[in-house]
Amino acid sequence: MSLELVVAAVMFTGVLAYAVLGGADFGSGFFDLTAGGDRAGAALRTRIDHSIGPVWEANHVWLIFVLVTWWSAFPTAFAAAMDALILPMLLALLGIVLRGSSFAFRKYAATLGQARFFGVVFAGSSLVTPFFLGATAGAIASGRVSLDGREDVWSSWLTPTSVIGGLVAVGTCVFLAGCFLVADARRGGEEDLAETLRRRTLGVGLVTGLVVFAGLLPLRADAPTLWDGLTGRALPLVLVAFVAGLATLGLLLVRRYALARLTAVVAVASVVSGWGVGQLPWLLVDEVTVVDAAGATATLQGLLVAFGLAAVLVLPPLAYLLRLTQTEQWSRAAH
Amino acid sequence: MLTTLAPLLTTLASDVAGAAAEPAGLLPARQQMALSLGWHIVLACFGVALPTIIAVVHWRGAFRGDQGALLLAKRWGKVSAVLFAIGAVSGTVLGFEMGLLWPGLMGTFGDVVGLAFAFEGLSFFVEAIFLGMYLYAWGRMDPRHQFWMLVPMAVSGISGTFFILSVNAWMNAPVGFDIVDGEVVNIDPWAVFTNDQVWMQFLHMWLAAFMVAGFAVAAVYAAGMLRGRRDRHHRLGFMVPFAFATVAALMQPFVGHLLGLRVAETQPAKLAAFELALETESPSPLRLGGIVVDGEVVGSIDVPVLGSVIARNSFTEPVQGLDTIPPEDQPPVNVVHLAFQTMIGIGSLFVLVVLAFWGARWRGRDLLENRWFLRAVVACAPLSVVALQAGWIATEVGRQPWVVYGVMRTTEAAGDNSGLWWLLGATTVVYTAMTVGAVLVLRSMARRWRDGEEDLPSPYGPEPGDAEVEPAGAETAR
Numbered sequence: 001m002s003l004e005l006v007v008a009a010v011m012f013t014g015v016l017a018y019a020v021l022g023g024a025d026f027g028s029g030f031f032d033l034t035a036g037g038d039r040a041g042a043a044l045r046t047r048i049d050h051s052i053g054p055v056w057e058a059n060h061v062w063l064i065f066v067l068v069t070w071w072s073a074f075p076t077a078f079a080a081a082m083d084a085l086i087l088p089m090l091l092a093l094l095g096i097v098l099r100g101s102s103f104a105f106r107k108y109a110a111t112l113g114q115a116r117f118f119g120v121v122f123a124g125s126s127l128v129t130p131f132f133l134g135a136t137a138g139a140i141a142s143g144r145v146s147l148d149g150r151e152d153v154w155s156s157w158l159t160p161t162s163v164i165g166g167l168v169a170v171g172t173c174v175f176l177a178g179c180f181l182v183a184d185a186r187r188g189g190e191e192d193l194a195e196t197l198r199r200r201t202l203g204v205g206l207v208t209g210l211v212v213f214a215g216l217l218p219l220r221a222d223a224p225t226l227w228d229g230l231t232g233r234a235l236p237l238v239l240v241a242f243v244a245g246l247a248t249l250g251l252l253l254v255r256r257y258a259l260a261r262l263t264a265v266v267a268v269a270s271v272v273s274g275w276g277v278g279q280l281p282w283l284l285v286d287e288v289t290v291v292d293a294a295g296a297t298a299t300l301q302g303l304l305v306a307f308g309l310a311a312v313l314v315l316p317p318l319a320y321l322l323r324l325t326q327t328e329q330w331s332r333a334a335h
Numbered sequence: 336m337l338t339t340l341a342p343l344l345t346t347l348a349s350d351v352a353g354a355a356a357e358p359a360g361l362l363p364a365r366q367q368m369a370l371s372l373g374w375h376i377v378l379a380c381f382g383v384a385l386p387t388i389i390a391v392v393h394w395r396g397a398f399r400g401d402q403g404a405l406l407l408a409k410r411w412g413k414v415s416a417v418l419f420a421i422g423a424v425s426g427t428v429l430g431f432e433m434g435l436l437w438p439g440l441m442g443t444f445g446d447v448v449g450l451a452f453a454f455e456g457l458s459f460f461v462e463a464i465f466l467g468m469y470l471y472a473w474g475r476m477d478p479r480h481q482f483w484m485l486v487p488m489a490v491s492g493i494s495g496t497f498f499i500l501s502v503n504a505w506m507n508a509p510v511g512f513d514i515v516d517g518e519v520v521n522i523d524p525w526a527v528f529t530n531d532q533v534w535m536q537f538l539h540m541w542l543a544a545f546m547v548a549g550f551a552v553a554a555v556y557a558a559g560m561l562r563g564r565r566d567r568h569h570r571l572g573f574m575v576p577f578a579f580a581t582v583a584a585l586m587q588p589f590v591g592h593l594l595g596l597r598v599a600e601t602q603p604a605k606l607a608a609f610e611l612a613l614e615t616e617s618p619s620p621l622r623l624g625g626i627v628v629d630g631e632v633v634g635s636i637d638v639p640v641l642g643s644v645i646a647r648n649s650f651t652e653p654v655q656g657l658d659t660i661p662p663e664d665q666p667p668v669n670v671v672h673l674a675f676q677t678m679i680g681i682g683s684l685f686v687l688v689v690l691a692f693w694g695a696r697w698r699g700r701d702l703l704e705n706r707w708f709l710r711a712v713v714a715c716a717p718l719s720v721v722a723l724q725a726g727w728i729a730t731e732v733g734r735q736p737w738v739v740y741g742v743m744r745t746t747e748a749a750g751d752n753s754g755l756w757w758l759l760g761a762t763t764v765v766y767t768a769m770t771v772g773a774v775l776v777l778r779s780m781a782r783r784w785r786d787g788e789e790d791l792p793s794p795y796g797p798e799p800g801d802a803e804v805e806p807a808g809a810e811t812a813r
Contacts, residue, residue, distance in 0.1 A: 041795070072448075075443070075449070079438040119795070324468065324471075
């Protein structure tokens with residue numbers, strides 16, 4: 001494996017971590033939005049606040065990690081993607097800004113009216129963000145970004161693949177969030193809430209599964225390179241996603257929430273890595289390969305040092321934080 | 336280094352045929368950067384300094400049994416939850432903007448400065464993780480154990496400042512690459528951390544962060560004392576941040592002075608603009624105020640020789656005049672001069688305020704009894720933000736027309752997307768809304784605390800007990 005591929009692989013690991021951990025945070029916006037009225041939805045909204053409150057900022061940093069690695073390791077490809085995909089990037093960014101700020105504001109809102117307002121902004125923007133990030137991925141995967149040409153800022157991403165990418169992103173985020181929340185609710189001793197969440201997550205899971213697998217078909221014409229990858233090299237991942245997705249639905253049916261969480265992560269991670277493996281060796285599909293897009297070798301080596309430091313300095317405390325939030329003590333409300 | 340870059344200048348200049356023509360994306364990108372960076376830097380100050388300030392009160396509370404101090408730590412922690420959240424998202428905005436607004440800069444030099452951003456990202460990662468633990472540990476963890484969550488936050492605040500400032504220092508004094516035939520080659524990504532400017536710029540900003548956060552928090556409790564709330568809670572809430580602000584305010588002039596001396600060597604045009612030196616005079620006067628109108632200085636108060644003393648550490652060395660610098664390489668002089676002197680003026684005022692307090696205390700007088708002193712401290716909070724902004728304006732506008740000094744002009748870094756004006760409009764609206772939201776929430780927090788409510792009621796729905804007495808959808812959470 002060449003140096004370029006190692007760096008690209010670590011960068012893609014960041015994408016995966018963001019899709020799974022950050023995705024679960026975004027997806028909870030759907031359950032917040034559909035929680036019901038002030039009174040009926042209070043328990044679910046409090047649960048969401050407990051579940052994502054301690055972790056969303058840390059999970060959000062995966063995106064920064066990906067951005068920084070991208071522009072350091074593959075600077076020209078980064079500049080090209082930013083240029084062609086400025087609109088979906090900005091719309092995702094708007095969602096990120098509104099999600100983070102309104103989530104923090106809602107927690108300390110002065111009145112129920114304010115909390116309601118910030119809550120709607122939080123929940124809505126939680127769904128907007130993954131859609132546009134997914135659309136961005138779709139544009140890259142379907143070869144809409146070129147290094148030199150100036151693509152139209154609209155037609156570069158208003159394509160079938162981008163729309164599918166956006167829908168898949170939203171669906172997987174919501175599905176993950178449901179699986180996490182249902183497990184959190186049980187650990188917090190809220191069986192009624194868990195039951196409600198279980199039903200909704202089952203519904204979301206069915207729809208998402210349909211979107212993911214039906215969404216493969218238009219790729220054949222709209223993103224032939226990705227299609228070839230998905231039906232070739234990445235086919236095992238597609239199958240794993242299918243099996244793990246089904247297993248998650250089954251586990252939810254029999255109320256094995258802790259295990260369902262695990263299979264859901266496997267399913268979503270397989271979907272996302274299916275895209276990554278499917279478009280190899282391209283960084284920007286049909287335009288520039290990972291190897292050709294790489295910047296200075298010294299910088300790639302430096303990034304490896306940064307990755308090593310991150311593995312030592314960031315991963316242990318991150319694991320500790322995630323473990324803390326999964327303990328029963330943290331799942332219950334503070335006194 | 337710069338001599339090896341000389342050929343590049345001609346190459347790049349010929350690339351942008353008719354360099355006078357500005358790309359359509361330049362002006363909106365500049366305004367956008369000024370708005371988003373100016374907004375974020377205020378929050379970054381809290382992100383850098385607040386964990387350390389909280390650590391002091393938390394330590395007193397956890398290890399000395401001072402319950403009042405622990406209460407302050409808990410409240411400041413909640414405030415920081417709000418500030419860090421909007422700081423995190425506005426920092427992300429900047430990450431995107433580097434690519435969106437300045438494709439020429441990131442496409443060309445992304446791999447030269449990339450490591451600095453990577454390490455800054457690492458620092459932010461650590462801070463975000465431990466922030467999550469600290470905030471949610473209340474009532475779930477022993478306060479003595481919880482204290483240690485603050486330490487990595489404080490350390491990563493320092494390292495994050497260093498790494499991000501190393502990028503800015505690199506823009507002022509670029510290192511770590513060569514230009515051969517217009518191509519960036521021989522990249523040494525580690526050189527960014529050892530460039531000549533980085534330590535001084537880091538110290539300058541680090542101290543500034545403690546001035547902004549220290550004065551802001553102290554001002555809140557000074558305002559409380561002005562309204563007659565003169566209890567121990569307010570005294571402690573004032574003293575801890577004020578002590579931090581004091582140390583920072585007293586050290587800042589020295590660091591600033593050393594930084595200024597470097598500017599004479601590295602960026603004479605910037606220094607000339609700082610000092611409003613249109614011509615080289617030996618010795619140079621210190622020009623207080625004044626602007627340039629039609630090539631003449633108007634309305635300044637000139638103190639002979641002092642300019643040389645302050646800017647060059649000498650009675651004779653002159654400040655190199657702007658007339659020695661080609662017009663196309665000169666920064667906008669008036670903005671730079673006024674911003675620079677605003678920063679210096681406010682910084683000097685801070686020195687007086689903190690010296691007055693500790694001097695009086697040394698002589699047995701407590702200035703917290705003095706309403707005028709309290710008013711002055713309240714004024715210090717917005718003034719510190721003004722000084723912070725003025726300082727950044729002075730150094731950033733003073734570096735113009737270069738984005739990477741002597742290597743790349745800002746016009747070459749910008750794209751030609753005139754649609755960026757829409758972005759600027761939208762950003763203005765969103766940032767205004769975020770500011771309003773933050774102020775609203777922080778004020779309501781303070782109001783509830785004054786009313787004696789410690790744990791805020793769940794804002795997601797009416798309290799279960801209210802069901803009988805209030806109609807559904809009642810407007811208040813209580």
